[in-house]
Amino acid sequence: MRASPLISRAVSLVAIIVVVGLLPWLSGRDAALSLLRARSAEQEPSPETLAAIRRELGLDGGPVPLLGDWLGGVLRGDFGRSWVDGGPVLPLVLSSVSVSLTLMAAALAVTLVLVCVLCAPTLVRGARGSLRGGRGTGAAAAALGALPEFLIATLLLVTLSVWLGWLPPYGWQEPRNLVLPALALGIPAGGILGRLVDDALPAVFAEPWVGLWRSAGCGPGVVARAVLRRALPALIPQFGLVAVGLTGGAVAVETVFAVPGIGRTALGAAESQNLPLLQAAVLALVLLGVLAGTLAGAVRRWMLGPGLRDAALSLPAPDPLPAARAGRLVPAACAAVLAVAIGWGLFLDPLAVDLAARLAGPSWEHPLGTDALGRDVLARAGHGAAATLGVAALVCAASYALSLAMGFLPGVASGTAEIANAVPPVIAGILVAALLGPGTLGASVAVALVSWPVLAAHAAALVSETRAAAHLVAQRAIGSPPAWILTRHVLPAVAGPIARHAVLRLPGVALALASLGFLGLGAQPPAPEWGLTLAESLPYVERAPWAALVPAGMLLLLAALAVSLSTLRRGPGDPA
Structure with a gap:
């Protein structure tokens, strides 16, 4: 095993x-x-x-x-020669990897700082013995973790660079250029890990040995360190997964801030069909992810020590998206704002060009201004919902059908799911774009390839649980045909929860599609897809920030909707 x-x-x-x-x-x-x-x-x-x-x-x-x-x-260390300039590929890849490693190290530092900030209240209260009920950082951490890197990068670029002028927006000439990309990569990773750690700590504080240590006179600092030592080994694999995610997020962040890293190199090679450079760059990204996972496993074994390695299975296993409790006001408000903006925009023409009104500010004629071609921003936001949410619904439906089939074949699905989990959506998008070309179809295939494993794992667990139910054992004992048991009992018990799980993942799939559109790997101009619209507006962000903020706001509402849906009360069999 x-x-x-x-x-x-x-x-x-x-x-x-x-x-x-x-x-x-x-x-x-x-x-x-x-x-x-x-x-x-x-x-x-x-x-x-x-x-x-x-x-x-x-x-x-x-x-x-x-x-x-x-x-x-x-x-032999020979990755071939570039098809563009004829030079060797390896020196360019090594230079790009060194830049990306520097950026990822800075992002990891931001991640760890944010994890400490998010978990400090729970850790302090638990160490003092005053931990009661829920924690207040769960919603904030979930919100940060749901934001895609390219959206955070855009918001940081507009606010801290364009509006406030605190930091340079582009380049890689000085240490100040590192700040914004590191924040864009580290904030969502810190949100995910902060929520995982914050949800794992109360269970450890409730263990009997913690009370014994307090009774023996151990101070809060000693108890806190021991609790962390107990809780973190089970979370280290999730740290590895987040580090793997940094390799995919780096592609978008390096593109936004013009960082000459391996992600931007891979994207440029895919766009120019420079296949030797693309092969080397994607291989470097994948190896970085594998190295991160291997290091996470080694750190976990070191933290457990030889005495606890055999008892590792007894440690609390975290859920990648821990459940929280929330009301229905937030998702209703997000859905209402999205519905109003989309409904209003659908009555306008998203492709009408008015060069005389280029980059115009909000007015009665154009409520949210115009873009660089004079097209109405609100119209493109409204019609972009079909390109973003409509395609996401089709991807979720395909993932749902595939996960149901794979749920009944766990042996076949496990290896395939491992492959899918090893590839971030952006890297899958680059590979698919190299095979099929950039477009909506390629982006849909890329996201579908990496979105089904979670649903399939949920389906496999429900199938195993349902088949072991006492009433089905009795059905088999009285000679009921396997096909009848499958269609009348097992499939109905699995289909409903998996469908609700797929619906919960709809906003996340839409954000993944938007990230590919933002990078030029998804929908192509003049489609009003949200990610593509955001990418088209970035070169003019200093003159017309509203053109970038509108699609960014739509994606931000979508991310908030994803978080609020994930924290609603769930029915039996639904994912936590």
């Missing part, structure tokens, strides 16, 4: 490496034609020229020799 996570991680890594190595063969585009265009746009793409390039790239021998040649080069 101990080897199974290591085997799953190895299988996941091998699968991703194979996909990356076969990108030139899997891509629907002619790699020889792409390289020819990169070398000389004027040269005629004759059959002889293209055939010579295919022989040079090894594309004429099929996928297996292509993969073998690429892996052999990687093992």
Whole structure:
């Protein structure tokens, strides 16, 4: 059993490496034609020229020799040459990785500081023996954790750089350039981990040994350190998952702030179809994620020590989204504001261009102003709901159907789910864009590929629980056919809770799609998709901040709706 996570991680890594190595063969585009265009746009793409390039790239021998040649080069430290400038890929990747590692280290420091701030009240009250009832940081931590990195980066850029002028908006020339990107990456990660730690501490403070230590005269500081030592090992894997998420979030953050990191390098390579650079950059991102997970496992074993490693299963297992209690006012208010804005915008034309009204401020004619082409911002926000929420609903429906099928095949699903969990949505989007090209279809496929494992795990647990029920044991004992038990008992018991779980994840899927649109991997112009609209408005943020704040506000309301829905009271069988 101990080897199974290591085997799953190895299988996941091998699968991703194979996909990356076969990108030139899997891509629907002619790699020889792409390289020819990169070398000389004027040269005629004759059959002889293209055939010579295919022989040079090894594309004429099929996928297996292509993969073998690429892996052999990687093992020798040769990642090939760029199709754009002809230079070696490895020095550029190493330079980009060093920048990203610096940014991720700073973001991790922000994360740890935020975790300490969010958990300090619970830890202090628990150490003094005055912890009663719920904690006040759960909602705040959940709200911070639900905000996507590209949205936080945009808001920080507008407020701290454009409006207040405290920090530089772009570049990587001085230490001040590190502040805003580190905050954008570290705030959501700190929110997630802060909520996990905050929810784990009360259970440990309630254990009998804590009372014995207090009775023996141990001070609050000693008790607090012991409680942390007890609670943190079970949370370390979640720290690893958050660190993996930093590799995906870095793509958007580096794009917003023009940071020359590996994420921005991968995105640029995907846009220019520079496949050797894309292969090396994606491989570097994946290896960073695997390294983070491996380090998290090593830290956990070190914290447990040799005496507790065999008893690791007795530690409290955290829920990635712990349940909280909330009323219905917040989701109702968010839904109402979204409905009013969307309904109002649907009556306006999102594609009407008025160059005379470019970057105009709010007025009676344009209630929320216009963008760089004179298009009404409110109209694009309203019509963008169909492109954002409509596609998200289709992705959730596909994930729901796949998770139901996989829930009945846990052995088959486990390895596939491990692969899906190892790839952040942005990296999946880059890979899919390299294969299918950027667009709504590619973004939908990318998000669907990484959104079903959580639903499938929930379905598998419900299937196992339902099949073990006493009344089904009795049904089998009296000879009821398996198909009848499946369709009349097991499937109805599983379908409802999984459907409600899928609906709860709808806002999160919409935010993931918006992040791909923001990066140019999703919907393409002139579609009014929220992420794309936000990206189009950023170059003019100093002259017309409202054009960026409107789609950002819509996404912010969507994130608030996701948080409030996740904290509503749940029915039996629903995810915590």
